[in-house]
Amino acid sequence: MNFLSVENLTKTFGDRLIFEDLTFGIEQGQKAAIVAKNGKGKSTLLKCLLGSEPFDDGRVVFRKDIRVAYLEQAENLDESHTIIEEVFKHDLPKLKVVKEYNKAMKENDEKRIEELFVEISELNAWDTEVKVQQILSKLKLDNVELPISVLSGGQKKRVALAKVLIAEPDFLILDEPTNHLDLDMIEWLEEYLGTSKSTILMVTHDRYFLEVVCDTILELEDHTIYKYKGNFSYYLEKKAEREEQFETTVTKARSKMRTELEWMRRQPKARGTKQKARIDSFHDLKKVAKQNINKEELELGVKMERLGTKILELHKIGKSFGDKKIIEDLTYTFKRNERLGIVGNNGTGKSTFLNMIMGRESLDKGKIVIGETVVFGYYSQENIQVDENMKVIDVIRDIAEYIPLEKGRQMSAAQFLEKFLFPRDMHYNYVYKLSGGEKRRLKLMTVLMANPNFLILDEPTNDLDIFVLNVLEDYLRTFQGALIIVSHDRYFMDKMVDHLFVFEGEGQIKDIIGNYTAYREHLKEADKQEKEENRQRKKEEQSVAAKVEVVEQPKPVVEKRKLSYKEKTEFEALDGEIMELEEEKEKLTAVLSNPDVSSDELNEASKRLGEVVAEIEQKSDRWMELAEFI
Structure with missing residues (x-):
């Protein structure tokens, strides 16, 4: 049964084509994900499907009488509500009666409790009550009487997620559902959606999510949709086959075109003397041959100073905020090829720890000793601090016109941008026109341009698409310096680190040998x-x-x-x-x-x-x- 039909959908922003003639469908029970490079229109496509963004041509049809819920990146909540009022803001009979029952329990209205008890039993809504409590507990929204207005951005995102899950929709549309969730929450959500009976369409950069939850991948590329009936591994395999076939087709077309071009040049100018079918075939062949088959790759051999014997030493360091302990008597000596991952629930002090190393946060006790040869490259969660009216290439040129590479080579700012998947036509774009992921990628460039030999990356995978993540991983695998990573991306952590600092709260930090998957098992x-x-x-x-x-x-x-x-x-x-x-x-x-x-x-x-x-x-x-x- 088809829940969603999309036919010949086209969208432009001014002269910029986002996608053209998209045609695809989502069947009942299907769990599909849209993948694409940042700025290629994933979120725009979702908004077009839901009618919140106009499109130029085509049609979008949802099956009648199905309930659709949408989790967008920017949460849209009523600031005057409490958490419990907001998550119950639905017209569903089961949720209404559970809401009334909770209200009666709070007011200790025995007569009303008795009436609602019967009503809940008739609607078989006791499981709804349990489900609501389970979802709020798993998303760590325990104080349900807190007003939305006092919540942090991450808490608001979790309230928005709880709201769409509690609605039990027939069709669930999610835009980056794992943002602002800690690892426990992500794993719970992965299992919850994997067993859900809802039809799901999502946009996510979490590759384990794509692997475990999804059975269909929709790749938005070259302004069109490529559909893969399988999970993330299947998609990677079939995409590689498609690209190989495409490369073979273009190569053959270019070879044949040389012969046909010679034939065209030998013919008289008068059209009537030429074979029309062969001329038409030549023009079709020319279109194929002109297609670009150069793969965008991030290959860097940035020059860096060799680390000395003393790198980074922590001597009984401690930090608290009031009664809340962040770190208590931590002693550790970093080695030359250190590859450390840091995990822990939100609020346990991971970013504070990095800021202490970088001297941005004071210590309560102990000391940190940094070796003379250490050159830090610190990639924080803060947005790139540049004038938004600057051009992309000027951001790089302000740091250096040329970047020194290994073996005495150098690279121009323009070449460096291209290696970071910024094509030439983007070099003179203003920073304010970049997507969130493109700004993060530009910031990462500015960090690596300093030729660091000790990289500290705080949530480097946020807002980066899976294509950039793959090439970043390739770079980090060959990086010869020390590396500290804080990340909620399990796939990324598994590939990058060989031991973990687990922030357990109350100042306790456990050192675990192995990658993230081994730790979770x-x-x-x-x-x-x-x-x-x-x-x-x-x-x-x-x-x-x-x-x-x-x-x-x-x-x-x-x-x-x-x-x-x-x-x-x-x-x-x-x-x-x-x-x-x-x-x-x-x-x-x-x-x-x-x-x-x-x-x-x-x-x-x-x-x-x-x-x-x-x-x-x-x-x-x-x-x-x-x-x-x-």
């Missing part, structure tokens, strides 16, 4: 073991509590009327039955709180929980009735 195994130990401990505690409860039961009051044999048998059986039901209730509650169970399991558990609670009440009332006559 270790964490999963430790978490699994901890859960099993907790389960066994809880089971033992419940067993002890049950025995105590039986021992400490009050002596029944003896009444004149005695129980019949049948009533005695019933009374004796009730204890065991109630205990079994209480245990089942515990298990069902655990299922409803488990983020890993499917929606079908949640529905079944929610339904059964209602039945169990009713049975416990009924049997407890009967036990008390019979106990009066013992």
Whole structure:
């Protein structure tokens, strides 16, 4: 069943063609991603599909009666709302009744709670309540009464994400959903979307996301769409095959064109004396032969000073902000070919640590010793600090007209820009006209032009497309200096680092040998073991509590009327039955709180929980009735 049909879609900005005659469809249940170089129109295409951006020609048709939710890069939230008010701002009956129920619970309105309890049960909305709590918890939006106006940019992005996920749309459109999420959140979202029944269309630079979640890749290139029915690995393989075939076709066309050109030149000028079909064929061949097959590559051999024996030493350094500890007594000596990755939840002090090394942040205690031969190249999360009215090439020329390379060679500013995938027609563009990713790439150029031998990169992959990331990785693999990387890009970290500093909070930093994937597997195994130990401990505690409860039961009051044999048998059986039901209730509650169970399991558990609670009440009332006559 087709959820989205796009036919002959064309979009221009002035004289600039963004895309032309795009035709593709998205089927129900499909999980597709749009990939393209920065500035090539990914976000524009999404806006055209949703009607928030006009297009020049073509048509976009969504299937009738489906609900569509859109997560855009710039969150659009009501600043006067609290978090909980904003995420519940939907017209869905289930969300409305859960919202009212939470309000009644807060106001302790017992009559209204009772009414809504029945309504929630009728709508089978208990799983919705659990899902809302699960999503808010996973995205670390625990204080739901906070107003939107006081939230940071990252928190607002997470609220916007929670809002579209809670809506349970038929068609989910996501523009960079992993931005501002820490690694735990990204992995949770990856699993959540992978098991979601929603049809999904996304734009993301997270290559693990593309690998695990997506089953279709739509590449926007040369103003058109290339469709690949597979994940990211499949796309890379088939794209390479397509480019190889294209290169062969153009090479053959150029070879044949030389022969045809000679034939054209030998013919009389009068058109009537030439073979029209062959002339038309020549012009078609000329179009193919003129296509560019030069691959844009970032190959750099920038000259750098060799590192000496002393590089960077940290001696019992410490840093706090008020009562919040960032680093506590950290001692470490960096080696010549250090390749360190830094991970940790947002707010644990990763960027602060880098700023301390660079002297931008003071130490509370300890000292940092930097070797005399060290030349830092620091790529921070801040935007490039240049006049927005400068031309791109002037930004580079202000640093140096020529860049020294290895073996005495040099490269002009224009050549350097081309190596960084800025073609000649962009050199005289103003900085303010660049996309976010292009500005980040320009900033990276200015860092590398200083010929550093110690690179510190704070979230270098943000806003860089997958094509730039691939060539940046190629460069860093051959980089001969020391390297520190802070990144939420798991794919990037796996390829670049050989050990990790894990910022655990409260000033604790753990040094882990291996890349990011090895670290996460270790964490999963430790978490699994901890859960099993907790389960066994809880089971033992419940067993002890049950025995105590039986021992400490009050002596029944003896009444004149005695129980019949049948009533005695019933009374004796009730204890065991109630205990079994209480245990089942515990298990069902655990299922409803488990983020890993499917929606079908949640529905079944929610339904059964209602039945169990009713049975416990009924049997407890009967036990008390019979106990009066013992």
